[in-house]
Amino acid sequence: MRIGELSERTGLSRDAIRFYERIGLVESRRSPNGYREFGEEVLPWLDYVRTAQRLGFSLAEIARHGAELREAPDSAAALSALFAERIAAVDAKLAELSALRAELAARAGTGCPLEPDRVSSRP
Amino acid sequence: MRIGELSERTGLSRDAIRFYERIGLVESRRSPNGYREFGEEVLPWLDYVRTAQRLGFSLAEIARHGAELREAPDSAAALSALFAERIAAVDAKLAELSALRAELAARAGTGCPLEPDRVSSRP
DNA sequence: GTAAACGCTGGAGTGCACTCCAATGTCAAG
């Protein structure tokens, strides 16, 4: 498929896709006329990119994950290790978010906002 | 406390703190010599800023939340509403992360990596 | 055959969140 269709099916702009290609986040073949040709497999990949990115992973990180996966020997062990790493990172973020949530909930309980302006200012 | 101490106690650079002040994320009084003077209350606030930011909230958003909290009428209802909003946002992020984790776990289970390079390319 | 829609490139510009720097001022210790 060409870049326009990919753009519509992913919700990414053409410019964003071309940018992703420049930084090695996605690959394409070229038609004889020079147009990019993308395979169907980029759809789930870009979907993953979108999700991971929205959740705080940088494009550089994501590109590295993709590269590692592609360069990894086919051994299930190597792949598992890579995924385990990713999952651990996600779990860490989950834990942080839970902590933030707890903090918010605790402060919601008291009358005390995040920035105690007039609280605890009486010596 | 002055900016150097605050920097050490928060782990933020002096420049970052001055930048935060410029965008209204934190406030200070000035000593007669022009030095910034920060109260103890900025410590938990900057800690919160750090956490929230690391978890995907922009400084603009965080500043807005702080401002809302400060400008909110003292009504417990208003504060509760603001906290409920924040918590809902955090919960949404938690849900997204959980989904990503599930996706990772699922793909780790199959032999199929994120970018199925040689999979499903046999017609 | 022509107009609209689509594609290409290179380069400039944007917004965010800082970081670095130079020139200058303040203050405590020796």
Next chain:
DNA sequence: CTTGACATTGGAGTGCACTCCAGCGTTTAC
């Protein structure tokens, strides 16, 4: 009284993740 650590400002620079544009070629519909 100088030295050093710390403070101030304004402005420039950085890295990220795009976005926009000019100027051009290609494809498609009529």
